[in-house]
Amino acid sequence: MRIIGIVLATALIAGCGGAATTASTEDEGSSQTANRAMEGVEIEARLPTDVRRVSIVVRDMEKSLEFYRDALGMEINYDTVVELSGVNLPVGEPGSKARLILLNGNDPYMGWVGLLHPFEPPLEGVDEPYATRLAPGTAFMVVNTDDAEKACEAAAKIDGVTMTGPTRLQVYPGRDGRPDINVRGCNVFDPNGVAVEINQLLD
Structure with missing residues (x-):
């Protein structure tokens, strides 16, 4: 399963342009679908800020890896033990x-x-x-994948994951009169209580 891009919604939007520009030839179909969802977003000049990543303080590392690595298909690129200051990062x-x-x-x-x-x-x-209800100040993550049915089904089997409803079709109005954006997916709370929307952009 291949992740197309990740968005931390409510406050953050991560990597939309990068995901499209760095795709290989074999990912061309997925990139074209992602580009259609981005039609109407015009960035005339490079902005001073990139949203690099979202980091989560987790309850259980193995359950978290089951969700992000195994169900969503992400890859580990860094794994280490760090010493916390407890001050700058207040945890x-x-x-x-x-x-x-x-x-x-x-x-x-x-x-x-x-x-x-x-x-x-x-x-x-x-x-x-x-908590399984969102409140002011709560962020949620949106993940685009190439097989939402499979990802949602895998997520539902992980201990600690809460599904908020079945996989469904969501239709968003296109920008400036462009065609509607069709998305299939589900909403879950990961094993740490982080709200995640698992989406597949449809043609």
């Missing part, structure tokens, strides 16, 4: 250890997902239920 105690994994989709630079798991000592509250 964990000063000097505590955490495992940091970075995963990428098709773009080699943008639209990545980072998983940070403090484990020595572990964080409190990892066994508490997570």
Whole structure:
């Protein structure tokens, strides 16, 4: 399963142009579909900011990898243990250890997902239920894949994932009178309670 691009919605939009411009010949069909969804977005000059990745403080690294690596088809490109300051990044105690994994989709630079798991000592509250309603300040991630049915089905089988409804067709109006944008997918909460929309852009 191949990830076309990743968007952190509500506040962030990641990697749309990069995913299209770095696609190989074998990805041409997917790139053309993505380009149709972006019709009407005109960027006349390079902007000063790239949204590189979203990083998630995770409850359970293995369950998180089941979701992002196995169900969504992302690839690990970095896996290490880091020491936390507990200050600049306000998580964990000063000097505590955490495992940091970075995963990428098709773009080699943008639209990545980072998983940070403090484990020595572990964080409190990892066994508490997570919220399953969005509220002000909540972000959600949108992931484009080439097989939403397969990805949604795989996600539903992971312990800790909450499906908010069945896979369905979503139709968005095209920009400036262009044809509608047809998307098939589902919405879930990942094993950490992060809201994720799994989408497939249709012709």
